Amino acid sequence: MNTKEALINYSLRLADNSMIAAQRLAEWNSCGPYLEEDIALSNMALDFFGQAETMYEYAAQLSNNNSTADMLAFRRNERQYLNCLLVEQPNGDFAFTMMKQFLYSAFAKYLYEALSASNDETLKGFAERSLKEVKYHFRHSSEWLIRFGNGTEESLTRAQYALDELWRYTDDLFCMNQIDEELISTGISVSSDTIAAKWNFTVKETLQAANLIIPEKFNVIKGGYNGIHSEHLGHLLCEMQYLQRAYPDAKW
Amino acid sequence: MTEEEKAIQFQQRIDAGEKIEPRDWMPDDYKQTLFRQISQHAHSEIIGMQPEGNWLLRAPSLRAKKILMAKIQDEAGHGLYLYSAAETFGIDRTEMIAMLHSGKAKYSSIFNYPALTWADMGAIGWLVDGAAIVNQTMLAKCSYGPYARAMVRICKEEGFHQRQGYEIIANMSAGTREQKEMAQDALNRWWEPSLMMFGPHDADSPHTHNSMKWKIKVESNDTLRQRFIDRTVEQAHHIGLTIPDKNLKYNKETMHWETSPINWDEFWNVVKGNGPCNHQRLNHHKKYHQEGQWVRDCARAFEEKLKSESAAIKSN
Numbered sequence: 222m223n224t225k226e227a228l229i230n231y232s233l234r235l236a237d238n239s240m241i242a243a244q245r246l247a248e249w250n251s252c253g254p255y256l257e258e259d260i261a262l263s264n265m266a267l268d269f270f271g272q273a274e275t276m277y278e279y280a281a282q283l284s285n286n287n288s289t290a291d292m293l294a295f296r297r298n299e300r301q302y303l304n305c306l307l308v309e310q311p312n313g314d315f316a317f318t319m320m321k322q323f324l325y326s327a328f329a330k331y332l333y334e335a336l337s338a339s340n341d342e343t344l345k346g347f348a349e350r351s352l353k354e355v356k357y358h359f360r361h362s363s364e365w366l367i368r369f370g371n372g373t374e375e376s377l378t379r380a381q382y383a384l385d386e387l388w389r390y391t392d393d394l395f396c397m398n399q400i401d402e403e404l405i406s407t408g409i410s411v412s413s414d415t416i417a418a419k420w421n422f423t424v425k426e427t428l429q430a431a432n433l434i435i436p437e438k439f440n441v442i443k444g445g446y447n448g449i450h451s452e453h454l455g456h457l458l459c460e461m462q463y464l465q466r467a468y469p470d471a472k473w
Numbered sequence: 474m475t476e477e478e479k480a481i482q483f484q485q486r487i488d489a490g491e492k493i494e495p496r497d498w499m500p501d502d503y504k505q506t507l508f509r510q511i512s513q514h515a516h517s518e519i520i521g522m523q524p525e526g527n528w529l530l531r532a533p534s535l536r537a538k539k540i541l542m543a544k545i546q547d548e549a550g551h552g553l554y555l556y557s558a559a560e561t562f563g564i565d566r567t568e569m570i571a572m573l574h575s576g577k578a579k580y581s582s583i584f585n586y587p588a589l590t591w592a593d594m595g596a597i598g599w600l601v602d603g604a605a606i607v608n609q610t611m612l613a614k615c616s617y618g619p620y621a622r623a624m625v626r627i628c629k630e631e632g633f634h635q636r637q638g639y640e641i642i643a644n645m646s647a648g649t650r651e652q653k654e655m656a657q658d659a660l661n662r663w664w665e666p667s668l669m670m671f672g673p674h675d676a677d678s679p680h681t682h683n684s685m686k687w688k689i690k691v692e693s694n695d696t697l698r699q700r701f702i703d704r705t706v707e708q709a710h711h712i713g714l715t716i717p718d719k720n721l722k723y724n725k726e727t728m729h730w731e732t733s734p735i736n737w738d739e740f741w742n743v744v745k746g747n748g749p750c751n752h753q754r755l756n757h758h759k760k761y762h763q764e765g766q767w768v769r770d771c772a773r774a775f776e777e778k779l780k781s782e783s784a785a786i787k788s789n
Contacts, residue, residue, distance in 0.1 A: 247542060250526040251757065254765025256519065256549055256556075256566075263546040267539060274535045291534045298743070315768050369779060372771030464533035466592055471649050473533040473589070473641075 229283045229302065229342065231410060233293065234400075235347070237304035240294055241454070242325060244461055245312055254315055261361060265322070265416055268308030268354040271349070279343050281398040295465035299455040309388040309454045313383065316369055316376065320383035323362035324424065328394045329355040331419045335411040336473035344409065363427045370431030377432060384428070385436045393443040396421075400446070402430030474674070487688050492618040495561040504746040506680060507617050508562040509578075512569045512690065515555035516580035518548045520754050525589035525597060526658040534589060540637050541594060547630045554626065573758050582596050583670050585748030592652075592659035593644050598638015600660075600667040601706065604630045607701045608671065639708065646712040660709065661717040666703075668732070669740045671698040699729055706730045727758075 246266035277290035306468035307325050312318045333355060336348035369380035395413035406412035429434060444450065464473070474482075479498050486493065493499055523544050529545065532538035556566045572578035583601055606628060612623035630649070645656040675681055675693045683689040709716050720733040743751065 229761035244530065244756050247538075249541075250529055250545055251519075251522040252761040252764075254761075254768035256553055257622055258765075258768075259522075259545055260549045260553070263542055263549070264543050267542055267546070268552065269540050269543065270535060274539070277535070295533070317766065345550040368771055372775040373767070375767050376774075460530050468649065468651060470653050471533075473537055473648075 222357075222403055223400060224354075224403055224407050225283060225410070227400045228409060229280050230400045231404055232276045232280040232283065232302040232344075233321070236273045236280060237302050238308055238325075238329075239269040239276065239351075240458065241302070241304045241447050242322075242332040243273060244436055244457055245308065245310075245318075246356070248312055249318065258315075262284040262318075265358050265361070268299040268351075268358070272351050273353070275347050275350075275450035279347070291465070295392055295462045299450055299458055300448045302450065302458070303446055304450075304456060305390070306393045306442060306451055307387065309445075309451060310387065311389065311453055313386075314379055315365075316379035319339075319362045319369070320380060320387055322358060323427070324387060325394075325404060326355045326358035326362055327420050327424050327427075328416070330359050331416040331423075332411075335416060339410065340408040362449075366427060366431040366433070370433055378433065381433055383431050383436060388436050388438070389440045389442050392441045393445050394450075396446055398446055424452075478505075480491065484686075487616050487686075491616075492621065493616050494618045502505070502683065503689075504562055505688060506684060506687070507620065508559055508564065511555055511559040511620055512564075512572070513631050515552050515559055515569065516573050517584065518552035518555060520758065521601075522548050523757055524555065524584055524586070524750075525753055527588045528591055528594050531591070532594075537594075538765045544598070544634050544637065547634070551623075551627050551630070553697050555757060561619050563733045570762060574755070574762070576746070576755075580754075581727055581746060582711045582743040583666050584754060585750045586666055587745050589662070590655045590659060592642065592655035592781070593663070595641030595643075595645060595656065596659035596663040598634050598636075599642050599708070599748050600638075600663045601670070602624075602631050602634040602638060603705060604667045604670045605637055607697050607704075611690065611692050611697060614688075614691050631674070636641050642714070642781055643712045647716055657714055660714050664740075665735065668698060668702070668735055669722045671695075671701070673740070702730050702732060 243266045246262050249259065249262045249266075251259065253262055273294065274290055277293045280293055281288045281290050283404065305322060305325075310321060312321075331354065333352040334347040336344055337352060339345045339348065349352075366380060369375075369376040395417040397413055401410060401413070405412055425435070464471075481498055483493075483499060483503075493503075525541060525548075526547050529538070529541055530542050532543045543633070559569060560566065569578065571581070583604075589595065608626050609624050609631060609657050613621055613628055615624070642656050642659070644651040647653075648656075659727060672678055672694045675695050678694055681690065681693060685693070706716055706721065716732075718733050720731070722731050723729075746752075
């Protein structure tokens with residue numbers, strides 16, 4: 222695999238992470254616990270859709286094969302999607318969604334921070350811009366976790382359940398494959414090891430403040446970056462890609 | 474000053490074009506009419522998120538998704554300003570939501586129709602937001618300051634929504650055969666309900682007289698409806714769509730488009746709760762309001778803990 226191929230694949234990974242996270246957040250439309258929270262969740266979804274668009278455009282531009290951002294988002298299937306497993310997990314209740322958002326945004330924060338030093342100008346610009354957004358997502362979700370953990374017995378129980386369920390998908394965030402090898406060696410991307418160390422520190426700090434206990438890792442599941450997903454992704458794509466698939470000749 | 478003198482002075486201020494502010498004296502009926510209208514308007518923004526939300530996850534392009542998401546978000550924002558404007562009458566949002574759930578407060582009947590295809594996202598923006606703008610541009614001149622100011626802000630955003638909706642319909646009308654059929658079908662289904670959005674004819678509108686005297690409304694339902702019809706017919710023709718009304722004709726003397734009589738039985742039937750989606754929309758709102766209860770309880774408990782902790786620190 223050459224550097225360009227690796228960069229296309231990596232751009233898709235970043236785009237898919239944001240796209241799927243956005244689609245899940247969009248599911249909260251008109252379902253939030255407060256009107257203010259409906260607005261906050263749609264803000265975050267819009268941030269993610271914007272991030273996805275930037276990276277799909279970059280991947281399309283690098284591919285030189287007449288593909289477009291929309292084709293990459295709406296015409297690839299579940300084995301071609303390269304997002305991490307965490308973002309595709311169903312929303313569950315508000316605690317579950319906030320836990321997902323917390324674990325992912327902590328990761329995205331350190332990833333984008335590191336990519337802000339990339340020697341690829343597009344990735345660097347993308348990471349710098351997106352960093353501000355995910356920092357806000359991280360703050361927003363951390364504040365909720367702390368409220369859950371110090372609010373009522375019910376909120377603590379729900380948050381602990383979310384952590385127990387989602388923790389198994391967190392190793393997947395830091396997986397590396399030959400794409401990473403190629404891009405690390407050329408200074409385009411970064412090793413997950415340093416990101417993982419920072420992530421662990423921050424996540425533990427917040428979880429402790431939220432009176433939550435990290436489960437023992439009994440069931441680690443990985444594979445997203447290699448296109449091995451949970452069954453949930455196919456359903457999400459079915460819905461998301463419906464019009465593009467049903468009317469392939471139409472322009473919208 | 475006697476109540477009667479106050480009422481005369483109040484009417485003089487209205488006639489002079491002054492804005493009434495929350496702390497000013499106002500007749501009880503004025504308060505009640507405005508509270509009913511503003512809270513109903515707020516609920517309409519919130520319930521209106523549902524038919525569009527029905528297509529958010531299926532929007533056909535990245536651009537379409539972002540535009541629709543931003544539109545729904547604007548509506549939530551409009552709901553917030555309007556709830557705040559209604560709260561100036563001393564009733565808070567929680568109570569207003571309880572009134573919505575009990576059926577005491579209504580919302581615009583237009584949202585009791587289903588959004589069946591993607592073309593409906595175009596039709597809703599073009600027709601529903603289009604009708605709302607005609608009405609709200611008038612309301613921006615209304616005598617109650619907080620409502621008038623909320624309307625000025627809201628109208629700006631509705632203008633975008635209307636253009637974006639029209640763009641969806643226009644693109645589909647110029648698209649494949651199937652897209653064009655969807656566009657025409659959406660216009661067929663949304664045309665008459667959008668004419669009903671302006672409310673009954675002036676003669677049958679129970680609130681019109683007082684509302685006009687108090688300058689809550691400065692133009693009648695029929696005047697506003699005609700303005701909308703004239704505008705929309707031209708827009709439909711421009712993109713090759715047919716207004717679903719066999720009796721549509723242009724009157725050269727009045728320079729207005731004339732339409733068939735509106736089916737008011739249908740209107741009142743939906744207002745009374747018998748439209749295709751009344752039950753679904755209200756149930757959705759109740760369900761998620763209920764599901765969010767533990768979150769609101771948690772936030773309240775947390776805040777109280779913080780307060781008592783900081784009080785304990787102060788007393789030490």
